[in-house]
Amino acid sequence: MTKTQIEIGEMTPVEARQELEQLAAEIERHNRLYHTEDNPEISDGDFDALMRRNKAIEERFPEQISVDTPSNRVGAQASPDFAPISHAIPMLSLENVFSREEMTDWLNNRLKALGIPENASVAMTSELKLDGVSLSLRYENRHLTYAATRGNGQVGEDVTANARTIIGIPHELPSDAPDILEVRGEVIMPRETFLALNESGAAGRVFKNPRNAAAGSLRQKDPSKTAQRGLVFLPHGFGELSGRIFGSWSEILHELRRWGFGTGTDWKQATIWKTTGTIDEIMSYFDTALANRPDLPFDIDGMVVKFDSLADREGLGQVSRTPRWGIAQKFPAERCITRLNAIDIQVGRTGRITPVARLEPITVGGVVVSNATLHNEDHITTLDLREGDLVILQRAGDVIPQIVGLSDANPGHDERAAFAFPTECPSCGSAVIRADGEADAYCEGSLHCPAQMLERLVHIAGRDALDIDGLGEKIIAEFLTENMLHAPADIFRIINYRPSLISREGWGQASTDKLLKSIEAARRTTVDRALYALGIRHFGRSATKAVARAWGDIDAVLAMIENMQIVRSATYDQALGKGADPEAADAAAMKAVAEVVAIPDIGPVVLRNLLDFFSDVDNRLRAKELFDQLELTALQKVVVTNSPVTGKTVVFTGSLETMTREGAKAQAEKLGAKVSGSISKKTDILVAGPGAGSKLQKAKDIGTIEILDEQGWHSLVG
Numbered sequence: 001m002t003k004t005q006i007e008i009g010e011m012t013p014v015e016a017r018q019e020l021e022q023l024a025a026e027i028e029r030h031n032r033l034y035h036t037e038d039n040p041e042i043s044d045g046d047f048d049a050l051m052r053r054n055k056a057i058e059e060r061f062p063e064q065i066s067v068d069t070p071s072n073r074v075g076a077q078a079s080p081d082f083a084p085i086s087h088a089i090p091m092l093s094l095e096n097v098f099s100r101e102e103m104t105d106w107l108n109n110r111l112k113a114l115g116i117p118e119n120a121s122v123a124m125t126s127e128l129k130l131d132g133v134s135l136s137l138r139y140e141n142r143h144l145t146y147a148a149t150r151g152n153g154q155v156g157e158d159v160t161a162n163a164r165t166i167i168g169i170p171h172e173l174p175s176d177a178p179d180i181l182e183v184r185g186e187v188i189m190p191r192e193t194f195l196a197l198n199e200s201g202a203a204g205r206v207f208k209n210p211r212n213a214a215a216g217s218l219r220q221k222d223p224s225k226t227a228q229r230g231l232v233f234l235p236h237g238f239g240e241l242s243g244r245i246f247g248s249w250s251e252i253l254h255e256l257r258r259w260g261f262g263t264g265t266d267w268k269q270a271t272i273w274k275t276t277g278t279i280d281e282i283m284s285y286f287d288t289a290l291a292n293r294p295d296l297p298f299d300i301d302g303m304v305v306k307f308d309s310l311a312d313r314e315g316l317g318q319v320s321r322t323p324r325w326g327i328a329q330k331f332p333a334e335r336c337i338t339r340l341n342a343i344d345i346q347v348g349r350t351g352r353i354t355p356v357a358r359l360e361p362i363t364v365g366g367v368v369v370s371n372a373t374l375h376n377e378d379h380i381t382t383l384d385l386r387e388g389d390l391v392i393l394q395r396a397g398d399v400i401p402q403i404v405g406l407s408d409a410n411p412g413h414d415e416r417a418a419f420a421f422p423t424e425c426p427s428c429g430s431a432v433i434r435a436d437g438e439a440d441a442y443c444e445g446s447l448h449c450p451a452q453m454l455e456r457l458v459h460i461a462g463r464d465a466l467d468i469d470g471l472g473e474k475i476i477a478e479f480l481t482e483n484m485l486h487a488p489a490d491i492f493r494i495i496n497y498r499p500s501l502i503s504r505e506g507w508g509q510a511s512t513d514k515l516l517k518s519i520e521a522a523r524r525t526t527v528d529r530a531l532y533a534l535g536i537r538h539f540g541r542s543a544t545k546a547v548a549r550a551w552g553d554i555d556a557v558l559a560m561i562e563n564m565q566i567v568r569s570a571t572y573d574q575a576l577g578k579g580a581d582p583e584a585a586d587a588a589a590m591k592a593v594a595e596v597v598a599i600p601d602i603g604p605v606v607l608r609n610l611l612d613f614f615s616d617v618d619n620r621l622r623a624k625e626l627f628d629q630l631e632l633t634a635l636q637k638v639v640v641t642n643s644p645v646t647g648k649t650v651v652f653t654g655s656l657e658t659m660t661r662e663g664a665k666a667q668a669e670k671l672g673a674k675v676s677g678s679i680s681k682k683t684d685i686l687v688a689g690p691g692a693g694s695k696l697q698k699a700k701d702i703g704t705i706e707i708l709d710e711q712g713w714h715s716l717v718g
């Protein structure tokens with residue numbers, strides 16, 4: 001979700017790279033939660049927002065696009081728990097329309113492509129859009145040879161043994177069935193089965209909706225478990241087909257039913273699809289489906305309309321990942337009105353402060369809803385939500401219900417107090433900080449906030465930080481519950497618990513000592529990793545490396561931070577004195593800090609997070625306590641001794657367009673040059689940007705100074 005909200009237009013390349021790294025990890029995590037664990041944490045809409053931001057950053061910084069960017073991936077990679085299977089014909093997805101008008105346009109556009117007059121009646125099927133997981137079944141010589149999930153559309157997972165236990169999937173086909181036949185369809189869990197499964201606790205977890213339950217049950221390692229879940233397969237398409245000629249999809253569907261696909265329930269199959277020709281018929285099918293939706297035994301989320309004639313389908317073809325012969329129209333989100341009893345504040349594992357609506361429980365879209373996320377402060381202010389209000393609750397096709405506004409009838413609103421967003425973290429009492437331009441507020445007590453402790457410790461032990469082999473999330477969570485860990489430095493005191501660790505179930509001496517050994521080994525690390533371990537927002541691997549390289553050992557780093565605090569508060573006070581408002585004063589202060597720091601690409605955003613972190617006294621203590629446990633090596637400062645400008649005196653003037661002044665200065669110094677502010681006989685090079693004035697003239701007058709424009713400078717230093 002919106003964790004990082006630097007304006008993309010103001011981002012530096014390093015910030016872009018850092019955020020792309022974070023987004024890739026986050027997207028991968030949500031992909032895994034959705035596709036592999038069937039346990040999504042965010043709505044489809046929020047997921048799309050992550051993908052959009054990733055794309056927008058990549059568009060501005062194409063050079064930062066990683067080879068395995070999430071932009072190029074569709075759906076999930078196949079899980080290693082199941083063997084991969086390549087689909088003989090890719091499993092496509094469908095485009096969506098959202099209204100009768102769009103459906104009409106779509107239909108007319110396709111008719112035109114086929115040379116058929118507008119609004120003519122042509123054979124189409126309208127079908128329920130089943131809310132489950134798609135599955136491809138391959139039959140060779142009338143035997144089921146494999147069943148594969150969709151995966152990324154090209155490669156899916158082999159779930160054959162599980163599929164054999166599902167209602168509506170025949171194992172053998174009669175002699176008139178084709179030699180090669182791939183049947184595609186949806187595996188669904190009937191709503192009643194879903195409710196009973198959650199109630200019984202038999203799955204060992206609670207599924208959010210029938211779709212996730214179907215996905216989770218289909219992907220069991222033990223087929224006998226799948227067999228107990230009451231899954232049903234309903235066919236909605238085909239892949240490879242040879243050995244028999246068909247003219248239309250309805251003909252195929254008719255045969256599929258006869259061969260046993262989608263049968264075995266007492267549902268009336270006629271409700272599932274219908275041949276419809278004109279737009280009126282299609283839309284009347286949609287209205288009926290919407291009206292019948294609550295009474296159906298399974299979840300649907302819209303309708304799918306397809307050209308019936310296979311010749312028409314051939315004529316229309318497909319574009320990239322979607323066929324041109326089919327379209328989906330999703331149902332509008334379901335809405336209802338309920339009371340907002342209270343607004344609670346939750347602190348996430350990353351310190352993000354999220355307001356949560358506590359609602360008078362109500363059934364919407366077939367589920368009882370009593371909580372809804374309110375996202376952030378602006379969401380509450382924009383909707384003017386107050387505790388006690390009657391609100392409109394919406395549940396779209398995805399997992400998280402949303403409050404979309406106040407009810408028109410909402411007596412007593414004006415008398416109720418507006419919601420006051422907290423300024424202190426409810427978990428640890430630290431300041432809650434919302435940076436300029438960011439939507440989310442964060443608890444500043446990163447290293448001592450109980451709500452964040454697990455995430456922080458996992459980060460500290462992680463590969464890019466202290467890299468403690470064997471100390472993963474599961475063990476850290478156990479150690480936290482058992483009160484062995486309270487703060488980062490406690491990791492290095494785990495050794496005191498050696499006797500009790502050895503006697504833990506399944507541990508013994510060897511495993512205990514292995515873990516303790518890797519903890520001891522992690523003490524010897526570098527300054528940049530120690531800084532990265534603190535988990536400061538936007539202060540990622542490249543930024544921590546850059547500052548460690550520039551500032552030296554850990555004492556120098558801490559001294560630099562103190563210096564920056566002084567510059568920040570002095571400039572801030574001065575700006576306030578001149579009448580600036582606090583926000584503008586802090587912006588000026590951070591600009592001054594960035595100028596003093598003068599490390600390319602380490603801008604005010606990174607530095608502000610670093611300083612905010614260290615201005616929390618508990619963070620500072622816990623960070624120092626951690627550093628005391630470590631044996632830190634400084635990174636080598638990189639100074640080039642044989643560059644074309646080593647030993648030369650350089651002056652920059654004019655308004656530089658391709659680099660910042662601090663960046664240019666830092667680069668020159670790194671290459672061994674001395675940077676001066678004024679022209680003298682000692683000056684060797686003048687880099688003059690547009691609008692250069694007296695300095696340029698003076699350099700020309702002296703006559704021995706090499707005068708370069710920015711391009712010239714870049715070609716000189718590479």
Ligand code: IVH
Pocket residue numbers: 091092093094127128129130131132133134185186236237304322323326328
């Ligand atoms: S036809 C080219 N028909 O919806 C894909 N799909 O959004 C052909 N779905 O991946 C799919 N009900 O899993 C088709 N009656 C129906 C469907 C249906 C549900 C799913 C299917 C597909 C997804 C596309």
